[in-house]
Amino acid sequence: MAVKPQAVFNSLLKFKKSMAALGEDIKFLKLCLKYGVTPKSHVVSIKSGLSLPSNLTKSIEETLIRTSVKKLHAKLASTTLKAYNAHLQLAATENCAESTFFKIQRGYECEKERKRTLLRKKLSLLIKNSPHTSHEKPTVSTIPNQVINKSSTSFNKDEMDLLNKGWNYAVKTDLPVEHTVVDVEGTIKFMGNKAKEDIRHEMSKAMAHQNRIGKSANQREIKIVRELKKKPVYYLKADKGNMIVIMDKQHYDNLVMEKLTGGNYFELRNDPLPGSIKRVEKALKECSLVVGNPTRLRMPNPSLPKIRCQPKIHKPGNEMREIIADSNSPTYNIAKWLVDECQKLGSINGNQSVKNSKELVDRLSAVGALADNERLVSFDVKALFPSTHEKEAITKFEEWLLRFGSTPEWRKKAKQYARLASLCMTENYFTFRVNKIRENQAKFNKEDESVSFEDKIELKEGEVTCPVTCVTPLYTKTTCP
Numbered sequence: 001m002a003v004k005p006q007a008v009f010n011s012l013l014k015f016k017k018s019m020a021a022l023g024e025d026i027k028f029l030k031l032c033l034k035y036g037v038t039p040k041s042h043v044v045s046i047k048s049g050l051s052l053p054s055n056l057t058k059s060i061e062e063t064l065i066r067t068s069v070k071k072l073h074a075k076l077a078s079t080t081l082k083a084y085n086a087h088l089q090l091a092a093t094e095n096c097a098e099s100t101f102f103k104i105q106r107g108y109e110c111e112k113e114r115k116r117t118l119l120r121k122k123l124s125l126l127i128k129n130s131p132h133t134s135h136e137k138p139t140v141s142t143i144p145n146q147v148i149n150k151s152s153t154s155f156n157k158d159e160m161d162l163l164n165k166g167w168n169y170a171v172k173t174d175l176p177v178e179h180t181v182v183d184v185e186g187t188i189k190f191m192g193n194k195a196k197e198d199i200r201h202e203m204s205k206a207m208a209h210q211n212r213i214g215k216s217a218n219q220r221e222i223k224i225v226r227e228l229k230k231k232p233v234y235y236l237k238a239d240k241g242n243m244i245v246i247m248d249k250q251h252y253d254n255l256v257m258e259k260l261t262g263g264n265y266f267e268l269r270n271d272p273l274p275g276s277i278k279r280v281e282k283a284l285k286e287c288s289l290v291v292g293n294p295t296r297l298r299m300p301n302p303s304l305p306k307i308r309c310q311p312k313i314h315k316p317g318n319e320m321r322e323i324i325a326d327s328n329s330p331t332y333n334i335a336k337w338l339v340d341e342c343q344k345l346g347s348i349n350g351n352q353s354v355k356n357s358k359e360l361v362d363r364l365s366a367v368g369a370l371a372d373n374e375r376l377v378s379f380d381v382k383a384l385f386p387s388t389h390e391k392e393a394i395t396k397f398e399e400w401l402l403r404f405g406s407t408p409e410w411r412k413k414a415k416q417y418a419r420l421a422s423l424c425m426t427e428n429y430f431t432f433r434v435n436k437i438r439e440n441q442a443k444f445n446k447e448d449e450s451v452s453f454e455d456k457i458e459l460k461e462g463e464v465t466c467p468v469t470c471v472t473p474l475y476t477k478t479t480c481p
Contacts, residue, residue: 008086008089008090008093009090009100009104011086012083012086012087012090012104013103013104013107015079015082015083015086016083016104016105016107016108016111017107017108017111018079019076019079019080019083019108020108020109020111020112020115021111021112021115022072022075022076022079023076023112024112024115024116024119025072025115025119026069026072026073026076027116027119028119028122028123029065029068029069029072030069031123032065032123032126033062033065033066035123035126035127035130036130037123037126037127037130038058038061038062038065038126039065039122039126042061042064042065042068043061044057044060044061044064073201076201077194077197077198077201080197080201081193081194081197084197146163146164146166146243146244147160147163147164147243147244147245147246148238148243148244148245148246148313149246150245150246150247150248150251150311151233151246151247151248151251152248153231153232153233153246153248155246158220158224159224159227159228162221162224162225162228163228163235163244166242166244167237167242167244171218171221171222171225172218177207180203180207181203184199184200184203188200232248232249233246233247233248233249234246234247234248234249234252236252236309236310236311237310238310238311238312238313238314239310239311239312239313239314239321240312240313240314241313241314243313245311245313247311252309253433255309255318255320256307256309256320256322256432257432259309259320259322260307260432263322263383263386264383264386264387265386268429271304272304272429273302273303273304273330273429276330276331276427276429277302277330279423279427280298280330280331280334280423280427281294281298283419283420283423284297284298284334286416286419287416287419287420289409289412289413289416290341290413290416290417290420291416291420296333297333297334297337298333299328299329299330299331299332299333301328302328302329302330302332303328303329304329304429304430304431305324305325305326305327305328305329305429305430305431306324306325306430306431306432307322307323307324307430307431307432308322308323308324309321309322309323310323324428324430326428329427329429330427331423331424331427334420334423334424335424338417338420338421338424341417345401345404346404364376388425390422390425390426393425394418394421394422394425397417397418397421398414398415398417398418401413401414401417401418402414
């Protein structure tokens with residue numbers, strides 16, 4: 001038997017009004033939690049003769065409110081699904097005009113406004129009658145002296161105030177609603193109906209919250225960020241203290257180049273990436289006994305790591321700590337896999353390392369009190385990795401592996417583990433300012449007309465480094481001989 005259109009219309013209108021009321025009830029309870037007030041329906045009543053601490057009573061009431069919010073969310077999701085099904089039924093009926101859905105939407109908005117007005121009055125009375133309610137909005141406090149300006153560029157008060165909010169502060173921007181909806185719908189395309197409705201409901205709440213914030217609320221901070229980006233400086237994170245250090249770009253580049261030229265690094269004339277990929281492929285094939293399927297250890301579309309430096313403001317001078325992230329290097333997956341394999345076997349030097357500060361305190365306490373002629377000394381190793389003896393380290397690593405077995409098969413595995421570890425230690429190239437130096441060299445070669453093309457070819461093929469040779473800023477770490 002066919003369903004009457006009027007019955008479907010009434011059902012859909014009922015569900016939509018219920019959705020409006022449930023949404024406003026959820027907002028009301030969340031505002032009660034925010035302002036620290038309790039509606040009468042959630043007040044905990046104590047029987048005569050019993051007494052509870054005020055903080056415990058308040059905690060119980062807040063728990064009840066949060067539980068009610070969860071139940072209302074579940075009821076709203078169920079009602080939304082019912083309204084969706086009723087909408088489909090009404091759209092499938094004959095003579096369903098567009099004005100029909102307009103009436104339903106109008107009823108939804110009227111119910112929402114009626115409920116919102118009622119609950120606003122109720123919330124204002126609760127706040128007025130509550131003596132402990134705070135009406136102040138939370139603000140982000142700045143940390144004084146959080147920024148150290150080592151550059152020649154000046155900054156005004158607004159710019160310094162924004163920088164003093166620290167690295168974790170994010171300027172709120174407008175939400176790209178259209179792009180967000182398209183991305184979400186493409187992601188949930190193959191999910192179930194229940195999961196889709198839940199995700200859409202959360203997205204609608206997020207976008208409604210964004211609309212309340214307003215488009216022009218943070219335009220001032222966005223403008224300041226744009227001005228900060230235009231300045232010829234770098235905003236660096238300090239090596240200690242989580243502070244912001246401002247340095248001129250040219251000064252920073254000079255310090256990094258001094259670090260490279262004065263340290264255990266040497267410059268390469270050719271790009272080592274193709275050769276590194278070939279050596280990794282060869283090692284994975286020859287170490288199949290421990291690797292198995294080499295596909296999982298290959299890095300798709302690898303690239304050479306880049307170096308960056310953090311200023312050591314806690315030490316005198318212009319010292320910089322170099323940081324090289326190998327997250328996309330050809331050997332990155334192999335190194336991660338080797339660490340997991342070693343952890344499965346056991347700690348290499350369990351008695352010579354500590355997990356955290358608590359374990360350090362426990363070990364020091366176990367030693368006992370220090371005598372008058374004893375001193376507790378802490379040593380810091382400088383440039384540990386470039387100063388490591390590679391051959392000795394690999395030999396010690398292989399000796400440690402042989403402790404777990406003496407069979408010929410295990411000896412062969414130990415050799416392969418050691419070879420992969422040696423591969424990760426030797427394939428340690430990095431780059432610095434590749435594009436910038438290449439552009440400068442291309443500009444120089446274009447403007448230089450005093451050297452003929454034949455002379456340039458001879459210089460490139462020789463071992464002499466000169467301005468017309470195409471020297472790529474590729475570096476590698478070296479270890480002690």
